[in-house]
Amino acid sequence: MSVVNRHRRSPWQRFVTYMSAHWELYLFLIPGLAVILMFKLMPMSKIVIAFKKFKPLKGIAKSPYVGFDNFKAIFADPEVWRVIRNTLEINLLQIAVCVPLPMLMAVMMNEVNCMPLKKSVQTMVYIPHFFTWVVVYSVFLNLFGTSGFVNTVIKALTGNSVLFFTNGGWFRVIRVLSAVWKGTGWSTIVYMSAISSIDAEIYEASIIDGASKIQQARRITIPCLIPTLVLMLTVRMGSVVSGGFDQVLAFYNPSVYETADILGTFIYRRGIGQADFSFATAVGLFESVVGLVFVLSSNFASRKLTGKDVW
Amino acid sequence: MKLSRGEKVYVVALNILAVICGLVCLLPVLNLISKSLSSPKAVYNNWVIFWPVEFNTAGWSYIWVYTSYLRSLLNSVIITLSGTVISLVITILTSYALAHPKLKGRKLLTYLYVFAMVFSAGTLPMYFQLKSYNLLNTLWVLILPSLVSPYYTFVLKGGFESVPDSLEEAARIDGASYTRTLVSVILPVSKASIATIVIFTAVAYWNRYFDALLYITKQQLKPLSLLLYEVIKLANIEQTADEIYGQGLSQEIKSTSMVVMTILPMLAIYPFMQRYFVKGVMVGSVKG
Numbered sequence: 243m244s245v246v247n248r249h250r251r252s253p254w255q256r257f258v259t260y261m262s263a264h265w266e267l268y269l270f271l272i273p274g275l276a277v278i279l280m281f282k283l284m285p286m287s288k289i290v291i292a293f294k295k296f297k298p299l300k301g302i303a304k305s306p307y308v309g310f311d312n313f314k315a316i317f318a319d320p321e322v323w324r325v326i327r328n329t330l331e332i333n334l335l336q337i338a339v340c341v342p343l344p345m346l347m348a349v350m351m352n353e354v355n356c357m358p359l360k361k362s363v364q365t366m367v368y369i370p371h372f373f374t375w376v377v378v379y380s381v382f383l384n385l386f387g388t389s390g391f392v393n394t395v396i397k398a399l400t401g402n403s404v405l406f407f408t409n410g411g412w413f414r415v416i417r418v419l420s421a422v423w424k425g426t427g428w429s430t431i432v433y434m435s436a437i438s439s440i441d442a443e444i445y446e447a448s449i450i451d452g453a454s455k456i457q458q459a460r461r462i463t464i465p466c467l468i469p470t471l472v473l474m475l476t477v478r479m480g481s482v483v484s485g486g487f488d489q490v491l492a493f494y495n496p497s498v499y500e501t502a503d504i505l506g507t508f509i510y511r512r513g514i515g516q517a518d519f520s521f522a523t524a525v526g527l528f529e530s531v532v533g534l535v536f537v538l539s540s541n542f543a544s545r546k547l548t549g550k551d552v553w
Numbered sequence: 554m555k556l557s558r559g560e561k562v563y564v565v566a567l568n569i570l571a572v573i574c575g576l577v578c579l580l581p582v583l584n585l586i587s588k589s590l591s592s593p594k595a596v597y598n599n600w601v602i603f604w605p606v607e608f609n610t611a612g613w614s615y616i617w618v619y620t621s622y623l624r625s626l627l628n629s630v631i632i633t634l635s636g637t638v639i640s641l642v643i644t645i646l647t648s649y650a651l652a653h654p655k656l657k658g659r660k661l662l663t664y665l666y667v668f669a670m671v672f673s674a675g676t677l678p679m680y681f682q683l684k685s686y687n688l689l690n691t692l693w694v695l696i697l698p699s700l701v702s703p704y705y706t707f708v709l710k711g712g713f714e715s716v717p718d719s720l721e722e723a724a725r726i727d728g729a730s731y732t733r734t735l736v737s738v739i740l741p742v743s744k745a746s747i748a749t750i751v752i753f754t755a756v757a758y759w760n761r762y763f764d765a766l767l768y769i770t771k772q773q774l775k776p777l778s779l780l781l782y783e784v785i786k787l788a789n790i791e792q793t794a795d796e797i798y799g800q801g802l803s804q805e806i807k808s809t810s811m812v813v814m815t816i817l818p819m820l821a822i823y824p825f826m827q828r829y830f831v832k833g834v835m836v837g838s839v840k841g
Contacts, residue, residue: 266731267650271662274647274701280686281679281698282669288678302681347574353567365827366575369582372819374760376782380812381581384588391584394599427578455560480671488763492782506676513677514767526675537671 292524298517312524322508322525329504332414333482339418341475343426345467348433349459367427375492378424382416382493383407407493410501417486417493417502429474436470437463469548476544480537483529505529582816589613589809596805612810615802620780621772622814628692629777630818633758636696640754641747643700648709649735670703680767694768695776699757705750712746713739748829759819777815784811 251259261268292312294305316322347367354360370378386392386406393403406412440463448458478485487506494502505525513522556564583603588596592607600606616622650656651663674682679698688694716739724734740747762778769775775783785808 264655264731267653267656270646270650270731273643274706277643277697277701278665278669281682282674282701285674285679285682288681289674291677291681350567350571350574353564354571355564356568359568359572363571363575366579368827369820369823370578372756372760372823373816374762374778374781376762376778376785377812377816380785380808381585384585384809385581389599423578427574454557454563456563484673488761491763492786509676514680519677523675523677526677530673530675534672 289523289527291520292527294520296520296523298519308520312520313528315521316524316528324500325503325505325508328501329483332417332502332504333485335414336418336421336486337475337478337482340421340425340429341471341478343422344429344474345433345464345471347426348430348437348467349463351430351434352437352463353455353459364427367430369427370424371428373424375424375488378420378489379492381423382420386416407495408497410498413494413498413502417489420493421486421489432474433467433470436467440466472547473544476540476547479540479543481533482536483533585809586813589806589813591806593803593806596803611802612806613814615807616784616810616814620784620811621775622777622780622811624773625775625777625780626818628774629759632692632695632776633755636700636758637751637755639696640700640702641751644702644706644709644750645735645740645747647701648706648713649731649739651706652710652713653731666703666706669701676767683768689768690771690774692774695758695761695765698764699761702754705753709743709746709750712743716742745829752826752829781811781815784808 288302291302291305293307293309294302295308295311296302296305351360351363354363373381384390388403388405392406397403404412406416444462445458448462453461483505486504490502490504490507491510494507506529509522509526509529512518512525580603584601587601587603587605589612590605590608590610591601592609593611595601595606651659651666653659656662673679683689683694683698688697720738720742721734724738729737760778762776762782765776765779766782769779
């Protein structure tokens with residue numbers, strides 16, 4: 243009876259029945275959607291600035307359209323190309339160093355079998371993750387600055403000090419080192435959990451076969467961690483364009499703009515510093531689009547390689 | 554199990570290496586703390602290593618008196634607490650609904666969140682939008698825009714999806730509403746994923762400084778992270794000039810004091826957080 247009845251109901255009646263049972267689920271979505279609408283989607287309407295010659299006094303609506311002029315200006319500007327190259331170079335270098343290191347560190351921590359020691363080392367290596375980049379900068383300035391510990395040693399050995407923060411090449415080294423210092427310990431957590439899920443029988447079998455600890459690490463632990471490594475790599479590839487902004491803003495100074503600038507900091511200086519709003523918005527849009535391409539391709543790669551979506 | 558000599562060397566070497574890694578993370582911070590509590594003379598002469606030399610709290614008093622430290626600390630606490638609580642409520646509600654098979658249009662909504670995650674309007678459009686909401690120079694501007702993190706929404710959604718369906722069905726058959734089911738059945742078994750999100754969200758709110766740099770110009774509204782940025786980055790320009798041997802406070806002491814006073818609240822609650830995050834992060838990492 244009831245089955246027949248359900249089929250006879252109009253779509254509206256079915257909708258009402260469905261909603262009276264499940265309205266709460268839709269209510270739950272409202273706050274999140276409101277925030278997304280107000281702070282993620284609405285700001286996109288302001289991207290129109292990139293296609294205008296924006297004058298703050300006239301406001302956005304009254305500023306004249308200039309079509310793709312701002313984008314033509316971007317691609318004609320050698321500085322932009324330099325910044326794009328910098329962004330990709332530094333971020334790729336950083337990823338190349340920062341992605342494999344936590345895996346090796348996790349393998350190392352795994353061999354520490356004295357529990358109290360392991361716990362205290364873990365406590366220590368996780369701490370830097372919780373520091374804001376400005377704190378990390380202070381730590382590095384204190385170590386690598388002209389009167390810092392490292393330079394005191396270098397001076398004693400060679401007689402000269404190294405300008406780590408004002409020499410473009412050294413600045414990149416500092417940038418990678420600081421990322422390693424801040425993130426490596428924390429990133430081991432993922433690998434530690436992956437190690438703990440490796441089947442103990444594999445190790446037992448290898449011991450019977452006479453495998454040494456080193457062989458176990460090389461032939462069992464590391465191969466078992468490769469899928470996690472690939473996943474982490476693809477996650478990081480998604481931020482190859484936008485990554486490192488807070489870090490560079492905290493670390494850099496005018497003498498290394500040429501080699502340290504990334505798209506984010508460039509947009510900030512041109513847009514807010516020099517009030518070149520339309521140009522900076524156009525660069526920002528370019529950054530978002532290129533970033534989008536990287537995210538989508540890294541997710542595609544992740545799905546192909548590990549069968550998991552990044553999101 | 555008997556270890557060969559080579560293996561023993563290997564294990565001992567890794568143990569030592571692990572200790573070195575730990576110290577590399579800890580000692581530079583200890584050095585900063587010691588410097589902030591030493592006399593200007595001792596700092597200038599590089600006498601300070603891991604313990605204050607000629608103990609002196611002048612740097613700390615300077616920050617306490619001459620910067621808006623307390624006000625900024627309070628701002629950061631307000632932003633972090635309210636931001637984390639509101640964000641958590643929104644994220645729980647959204648993830649529960651998105652994880653529920655009865656919700657229609659889940660796929661479309663998920664795409665909307667993915668889009669919000671991977672595409673940003675950019676710095677300047679965001680600035681003008683917030684300006685049009687009249688949010689600049691309010692604490693709200695540091696809370697509202699980052700309330701929803703699609704990424705953590707997906708992490709929590711993954712956590713909810715891993716809860717056995719039978720638990721939820723049992724509650725529903727007993728006549729519990731969705732709200733009731735969520736609060737008394739789903740949440741208690743999802744503590745680990747929730748702990749992850751709380752820690753990540755709180756740390757992000759506490760550490761972020763760029764949004765404040767853009768949106769806040771009133772001194773009394775600046776969060777601690779921005780005050781730190783200003784003391785460290787903007788003061789560095791005028792460094793050395795007033796750094797006369799032994800006289801007054803060097804920039805170095807002012808900076809290190811500011812840094813130490815910023816990380817202190819974090820270090821104080823770190824031991825309490827640690828229990829939760831290791832377990833929680835592992836849960837979060839299942840989904841990537």
